[in-house]
Amino acid sequence: MVRNxxxxxxxxxxxxxxxxxxKDLAQEGGKAAFDAVPEVGPEDIEGLFVGAVQPExxxxxxxxxxxxxELLGIEVTEMIAxxxxxxxxGQAALRYAWLAIAAGQLDVALVLGVxxxxxxxxxxxxxxxxxxxxxxxxxxxxxxLAAPPFFAWYAQRHMHEYGTTREQLSxxxxxxxxxxxxxxxxxFQSSCAIEDxxxxxxxxxxxxxxxxxxxxxxxxxxxxxxxxxxxxxxDTPAFITGSGQSSMAGNSINNLPSLSTWxxxxxxxxxAYEQAGIEDPLADIDVAEVHDCFSISEIIEYEELGFAExxxxxxxxxxxxxxxxxxxxxxxxxxxxxxGHPLGATGISQAxxxxxxxxxxxxxxxxVDDPTTGxxxxxxxxxxxxxxxxxxxxxx
Amino acid sequence: xxxxxxxxxxVSVPEEIELPRLLDFYELQTDDHTRIxxxxxxxRDGQLTTTRCQDCEEIHYPPRIVCPECMGDNLAYxxxxxxGELFAFxxxxxxxxxxxxxxxxxxxxxxxxxxxVRLSARVxxxxxxxxxxxxxxxxxxxxxDGPTEExxxxxxxxxxxxxxxxxx
Ligand SMILES: [Zn+2]
Numbered sequence: 001m002v003r004n005x006x007x008x009x010x011x012x013x014x015x016x017x018x019x020x021x022x023k024d025l026a027q028e029g030g031k032a033a034f035d036a037v038p039e040v041g042p043e044d045i046e047g048l049f050v051g052a053v054q055p056e057x058x059x060x061x062x063x064x065x066x067x068x069x070e071l072l073g074i075e076v077t078e079m080i081a082x083x084x085x086x087x088x089x090g091q092a093a094l095r096y097a098w099l100a101i102a103a104g105q106l107d108v109a110l111v112l113g114v115x116x117x118x119x120x121x122x123x124x125x126x127x128x129x130x131x132x133x134x135x136x137x138x139x140x141x142x143x144x145l146a147a148p149p150f151f152a153w154y155a156q157r158h159m160h161e162y163g164t165t166r167e168q169l170s171x172x173x174x175x176x177x178x179x180x181x182x183x184x185x186x187x188f189q190s191s192c193a194i195e196d197x198x199x200x201x202x203x204x205x206x207x208x209x210x211x212x213x214x215x216x217x218x219x220x221x222x223x224x225x226x227x228x229x230x231x232x233x234x235d236t237p238a239f240i241t242g243s244g245q246s247s248m249a250g251n252s253i254n255n256l257p258s259l260s261t262w263x264x265x266x267x268x269x270x271x272a273y274e275q276a277g278i279e280d281p282l283a284d285i286d287v288a289e290v291h292d293c294f295s296i297s298e299i300i301e302y303e304e305l306g307f308a309e310x311x312x313x314x315x316x317x318x319x320x321x322x323x324x325x326x327x328x329x330x331x332x333x334x335x336x337x338x339x340g341h342p343l344g345a346t347g348i349s350q351a352x353x354x355x356x357x358x359x360x361x362x363x364x365x366x367x368v369d370d371p372t373t374g375x376x377x378x379x380x381x382x383x384x385x386x387x388x389x390x391x392x393x394x395x396x
Numbered sequence: 397x398x399x400x401x402x403x404x405x406x407v408s409v410p411e412e413i414e415l416p417r418l419l420d421f422y423e424l425q426t427d428d429h430t431r432i433x434x435x436x437x438x439x440r441d442g443q444l445t446t447t448r449c450q451d452c453e454e455i456h457y458p459p460r461i462v463c464p465e466c467m468g469d470n471l472a473y474x475x476x477x478x479x480g481e482l483f484a485f486x487x488x489x490x491x492x493x494x495x496x497x498x499x500x501x502x503x504x505x506x507x508x509x510x511x512x513v514r515l516s517a518r519v520x521x522x523x524x525x526x527x528x529x530x531x532x533x534x535x536x537x538x539x540x541d542g543p544t545e546e547x548x549x550x551x552x553x554x555x556x557x558x559x560x561x562x563x564x
Contacts, residue, residue, distance in 0.1 A: 129419055129493035139458040142421040142550060143516045144488060144496055149505045152486035160529055204486045205524045249464065253507060253516040254457045259484055 004227035004395040005101045006237030007094075007355045009037040010111075010348070012185040015218035015340045022059035022116040023071060026050075029112055029219025029345065030072040037223050039233045042072050046106040047079040051093035051113035051344035053086055057130040058116050068112055078106040083344075086134045087293065088378035089113065090220070090347030091387045097224045098240045098389075107226045113345035114219035127215065134381050136252040145253075148204035148212055150382060151294035155206055157260040158296060162311035166206060170197035171317045172295040173210045176331045179324070180338020182366040187214045187340030197295075211295040216340030220349040227395055238355040238374075242278070242390035244271030251384040265304035265379065265386035273306070276390035278373070281306035285328050285390075286371035287357050289350035291378045292335040298322075301377060302330070305388070329368040332357065347387070350376040354391045415543050421495045422540050422548050434473050435459045440549050444478060444535055446513060447471040457513035478535035479556065480510040487524035508533055508553050518552040532556040 011032025013025050020028070034041060050065040061067070065082040069075070079100050083092040090113035097109040119127050132141040135150075158164045177192035192210065200209040230237040246267035250256040257263050269281070278284045290305065292298040299313035307328055308316040316322060322330035333339055333353040336346060354374035356362045374391045423429065425436035435458075438445040448455045449463035450470040457476075462469050485506035492501065504519040504527065519527070520536060533553040540548040 125492060125494035126419075128491050129421075129495055132421075132493045132496075136458065137421060138423050140516045141493070143518050143552075144492070144503060144505050145516050146488070146491065146493065148491065149486035149488050153484035153507060156486065156529070157484050202489060203491070204488050207486075252458055254514050259507065 003102050003104055004239055005098045005224060006227060006230040006239045006395070007351055007391070008040070008223050008225050008230050008233045008237050009033075009355065010220065010222035010352045011036040012349060012352070013219040015185050015216050015342060016187040016214075017118045018217040020217065022055055022061060022114065023067070025116060025217060025219040026068050026112065026114045027071050029114055029221045030068065030110070033110060033112070033221030033223055037233060040108065040223050042074045044108050045074045045110045046077045047097060047100055047109035048074055048076050049093040049097045049109060049111045050082045051090035051111070051348060052082055053084055053089050053115060053343040054130045055116075058119065058127065072110075074110065085385060085387070086380035087291065087341065087343050088347060088380035088385060088387045089344045090349070091351075091376060091378045091389060092347070094222070094224070094240075094347060094351055094389065095243050095245070095387070098243060101224060101226050107229045109224045110221060111224060111348055112219065112221040113342070113348040115342035115344045116217050117215050117342060118217050140253050140382070147293065148207055151296055152204040152207045153259055154300065154383075155294070155296040158300065159206070161260050162314070164299060164314035166198070167194060168299065168314035168318055169207075169211055169295040170194040172292065172298045173197045173337050175317070175323060176292055176298075176335040176337040177210065178338075179332055179366055180334025182363045183334045183339060184363070185218070186334050186338055187216050188334065188338045207294060207296070210337075213293050213336035214340035216342040218340060218342035218345050220345040220352060222348050222352055222355070236359045236393065238351070238358050238391045238393065239395040240389060241392045241396045242272035242274070242276030243388070244268040244275070245385065245387045246271070247385040251382055253382065256382060256384065260300070261310060262300055262304045262379065262383055262386060264384070265301060265377065265388070266306075268386040268388040269305045269377070272375075272388040272390045276392065277396055278390065281375075282327055285373050285375050287329045287332060287354060287368045288375040288377065289331055289333055289335065289353050290376075291346075292331055292337050293341060293379070295337065297379065298330065298335070305375070305377060324366060324368060329371070332362070332366045332368055347376060347378050350378075351389065351391065358391075358393050415495060417544070419495050420543055421493070422550060424544070424546055425548050426546065431461045432459045436549065438473060439537060439551060440547075442537060444476045444551055445473045446476055448474045455512050457515055476512060477510050480508045480533060480553070482519070482527060482529055482531045482533055483507040483509040483514055484529065485519060485524070485527055506533070506553070519554060520552050521554040527555070
């Protein structure tokens with residue numbers, strides 16, 4: 001890239017089922033970001049990027065980026081945008097801020113992700129309708145398809161084609177939910193055993209409740225700066241050294257390339273690895289926050305991101321290689337399964353976890369041993385788009 | 397509260413809001429609403445169809461008005477088989493969207509392989525535990541009741557009767 005770009009810090013609102021509005025959450029996330037980086041205030045922000053998926057449907061509010069600017073007292077001088085890329089909206093916002101700073105259009109950006117999803121039990125069918133519309137509603141949503149049965153198909157096909165086991169799915173969920181018990185803002189706050197996953201109610205066979213990420217209210221904010229500015233603020237910036245995205249002309253079920261693999265994730269990660277100079281991801285990446293919206297997702301991601309061979313993702317978790325002390329620590333924050341998944345905030349929270357892992361500021365019982373290179377990964381929609389970003393303590 | 401609370405003017409909002417048109421999952425299916433009305437007309441006549449590009453021969457599902465391979469717009473409707481195999485399936489136990497919330501759970505939703513195309517579909521008349529990948533299923537056209545006055549249809553599938561007869 002033309003200029004090096006780094007995340008200097010940021011913070012979270014509490015995540016979960018919150019007695020708070022969309023505007024409340026945006027303010028909490030923004031305040032947490034500025035509190036974490038006291039050298040930067042609203043008056044320093046030149047670009048504002050807001051990751052938000054369905055404020056129109058969850059909060060009856062549109063044109064949300066200027067609303068966030070008003071709430072946080074930011075007078076944007078260079079660039080303001082709201083990003084919507086379903087579950088990857090937060091990473092999309094990071095990517096736009098990175099590009100704008102790298103291109104020299106601005107030096108300091110706030111990237112804020114926020115989603116209000118819990119509408120009260122009585123109104124949850126409205127939330128479910130909004131989520132089903134992420135698919136091709138005319139031909140897939142109308143069939144009663146939603147995220148749990150969609151990812152259940154992947155679990156069924158992966159088990160059918162590669163012999164992945166029900167217990168391996170449970171191992172992913174138990175690892176991530178237990179990791180989340182060490183993360184203060186997370187929705188899920190207690191440790192979880194394999195039996196807990198299999199004893200939880202079946203939501204969409206073969207997936208159980210604990211195989212699924214939560215319905216979560218929450219926000220996260222990160223401050224991005226050009227290298228020169230970042231060096232004035234912190235000794236441990238997290239540099240963005242690669243970023244890739246891939247979508248293969250498939251969104252409707254009929255046109256997806258596979259129901260057991262994600263070649264889009266492979267392509268996106270290859271692009272990001274090439275930019276970041278990573279030749280062997282398993283050896284080079286120390287910590288990864290990947291999109292475990294459902295337990296099966298993480299198993300396929302081990303394979304597509306280059307940590308395991310195709311079909312061997314189940315064995316990878318079974319051998320403990322993705323645990324905090326494994327070959328690559330996957331989702332030490334607790335992932336989506338443990339932290340919850342406030343859509344627009346997720347990618348930003350993942351990037352903050354990598355930043356805080358580099359800075360050594362996470363809870364000591366989830367701290368990875370001296371990590372230097374990390375990765376975030378999001379899928380979105382019918383897993384039709386995959387986004388990957390590589391972070392490093394050095395700008396390369 | 398003290399007794400000297402001043403009189404307040406009352407304003408009101410509707411107690412009930414009808415299901416908004418956009419929260420009803422089924423498209424309006426006639427030629428004054430959609431350019432793929434022929435798909436729905438064929439379905440009303442009992443035939444599942446899709447579009448094929450007359451220029452490059454590619455077949456697509458869902459039906460299109462522009463060919464994504466060659467950008468041609470010379471598309472014709474072709475028949476799809478009414479029998480296929482289960483490629484993947486799950487059983488939904490809850491969490492239904494508004495507009496589908498009146499449907500019975502659990503229900504099976506599957507990917508059906510018809511040969512030329514694969515598509516998602518509800519599978520009626522079977523439970524998850526009764527089904528296996530590769531099981532034969534056949535088309536079952538349903539009429540959609542409400543919330544508009546328009547006649548609408550949609551497709552589902554059901555397991556092929558084991559003795560080969562109609563599944564009446
Ligand atoms: Zn064509």
